[in-house]
Every structure is written in structure tokens, then in C-alpha cells.
Amino acid sequence: MEPFKNLINTGTVQRAGQHLQRVWPAFDRQGFELRAASGLDALEFKARAMQLADALESALPADFADAASVLEASLAPPIPLDARGEPAGLSDAQGEQGLSGWVVWSMGDYVARRGMDDVPRALRCLHALTQRFSAEFAIRPFIQRAPDAVLATLAQWVEDPSVHVRRLVSEGSRPRLPWGLRLQALVADPTPTLPLLRALQDDPSAYVRRSVANHLNDIAKDHPELVAGWVREHLRAAGPARTALLRHASRSLIKRGHAPTLSAWGLGQGLLGRVSLSLSATRAAVGDEIALSVSLASSSAQPQDLLVDYVVHHVRANGSTSPKVFKGWKLTLGAREQRALSKRHSLRPVTTRVLYPGKHRIELQVNGQTRAHADFDLVN
Known part of the structure; x- marks a missing residue:
């Protein structure tokens, strides 16, 4: 089985150099590829992604807005959805048109490093990136540093036509996203994201609804009574899709035997x-x-x-x-x-x-x- 870390490899670096130079001829492709690929085989996955981000930081325009425009222009078409509404891979022809996939993680990390002084422009860039990978990791430092501005933007994105962007609203603001920066303010008080989850829990995409369920399950680790109350409230008149979401959101509490959650599901009575x-x-x-x-x-x-x-x-x-x-x-x-x-x-x-x-x-x-x-x- 191919090691996970090899998802970012010298071929990834070369494709990034090719497409960045294609859209910005002044791009120092040789210097970028040398820096990004140096000792790559010895690095684990996250270190590879960060080294590629380092190389981007050294080679892109000094002005962040100009650099963001270069990144956006280098992208492949948005990732399409399959018949089930789940992300599907790009065809070879689509992949040749630009960048997508794991390299976009490094691009998002670059935006998080350099875009903090221009949050609106950075968020527009992440809006584009997340449609080719997920910007769930890159958006979290912005939520931590500029919560009001980012949450206001997320409130607009709940109605975005892109399923990838709508999922980012929920996934990027999860308090305890695995591999991601922990959003301690939202761990302590998750109420700022509840209107977002309420707007998305009946989203037509199961891809989005699954993220909402995982977000609620995150909240349940610190605020079980809140999630038990959410389930009780939103189970009323729930259709099959929302019911499945709420059950998935309840999974940790049910396994713990949390009495109010069990009661919400009609399982509060002990066995006679x-x-x-x-x-x-x-x-x-x-x-x-x-x-x-x-x-x-x-x-x-x-x-x-x-x-x-x-x-x-x-x-x-x-x-x-x-x-x-x-x-x-x-x-x-x-x-x-x-x-x-x-x-x-x-x-x-x-x-x-x-x-x-x-x-x-x-x-x-x-x-x-x-x-x-x-x-x-x-x-x-």
C-alpha cells in the first residue's frame, strides 16, 4: 500500500510550478521547485505540505492580493460531484487545466500565513481554493483572529451555490476539527456557529449534512445538554435526512449513555x-x-x-x-x-x-x- 505521505511528491511540486508559471510568467519556477522538493522523500506528510507552502511564500508576489490572484488563476475547475452528491475526482483533461487536490492544502496554508492583514481578500481566495480541495484548515486561523468578520462571511456562504463552500461553513468552524487548529473560543462557547448549523442541517447535499452532524458531535463533547436539546427540538417534524443527521450528531452521547439524549430518541426508559x-x-x-x-x-x-x-x-x-x-x-x-x-x-x-x-x-x-x-x- 502506497504511504499516505506520497500524496505530496515531486510530481506534485512540478505540476504546481508548471501551472503557477503558466499564469504568471515571472514566477521563479526553478527556485520554487528546488526549494519545495529538497529532501522531500525524507519528510512525513504534513511536513511536505508545509515545505511546499514555504516555497510558495518565497516565490509568489510580495503583495498578497497579487499573490492570491496568481493562486486563483492556477486552479483547475471545481471538483465535480458524483451521482450521490459526493466529491468525485477530476478527469485527466480537467486536471491538466490547473491545480487541485492535496497541493491546495499548501496553498491554503500560504493564504493563512500571508493574508491576515487583508481578511476579505483572503476569504475570497479560500472560497476558490475550497472548491478544489478543502480550506477547512486554512480558514481556522482567520476565525481565531477575526471571528466577527469571518462569521459574517460564513453566514452569507450558507446560501452559496457551491456545495464545497457550504460544507466549508460547517467544517471550517468545527471547534475540534481533527488535524486542525482547535478553536478554543468556540469550544468554550459554540453559540456563534449555531445559526450556521441551523441553516445547513437541511442542506440538499449529504456531504454538507454530514459535516453539520460532525460539528454537532464536536459540540457534544463539551456541551452535551446543548446538543441533547438541539436533537429534541429539531427531531420534531424531521424528515429522514434530518433524522439521520441528528442520529449521527448524537452518536457520542448515545454511546456514553447520556440520559437526556437517549430520552430525546425515546430510549430514556430503562429495560423492564x-x-x-x-x-x-x-x-x-x-x-x-x-x-x-x-x-x-x-x-x-x-x-x-x-x-x-x-x-x-x-x-x-x-x-x-x-x-x-x-x-x-x-x-x-x-x-x-x-x-x-x-x-x-x-x-x-x-x-x-x-x-x-x-x-x-x-x-x-x-x-x-x-x-x-x-x-x-x-x-x-
């Missing part, structure tokens, strides 16, 4: 009945899997909507434990019904989690309430 959990083994090795067997028995004369998840308390390097919630089952348990459920849980290491030996506990959550548990010893 009995629950049991058993494991296929009391001892398992790293790399194996272990089977969970669940038994539910209703004592109610009415059907019950249930969300059944399980929590694995992983042993950490220092001997303490850390809980991780895993998706289980969503079901309606009939009146007086008994139901058996089963699932196999992998004990293979993954890049985001190291498995250490020791006693692990698995807890079964039913509508957010812990109703049963079982232990097993993990060995190397």
Missing part, C-alpha cells in the same frame, strides 16, 4: 426485565476474539425500544483501565419477549489502541444503563 451477559472464554490471547452472548427477557406488557451497547474496560500500561464503548444492537423487544443476541469482539491490536495483558471487564449497557458485566483475562 432481566439481562444476562456471558463470554465464550474467561481467558483470551491478544489477536484472538471473544464471543458475547446476551439474553434479554421482558417483564413488560408493552414493546420496549432498546439500544444495547457494550463497554470494554481496557487495561492500560500503568495497570489502570480505560473504557471504550462499542456498538451493539438497536431493537424493539416485544411484550414478555425473550431474545438472545450474540457478537464477536476482536482482540487484535489496532493503530489507535495498544492491548495490554490483565483482567478486562465487559459491561452491557441497555438504554445507557449498565445491566450486566463479565470479566476475562487477556494474555500475550
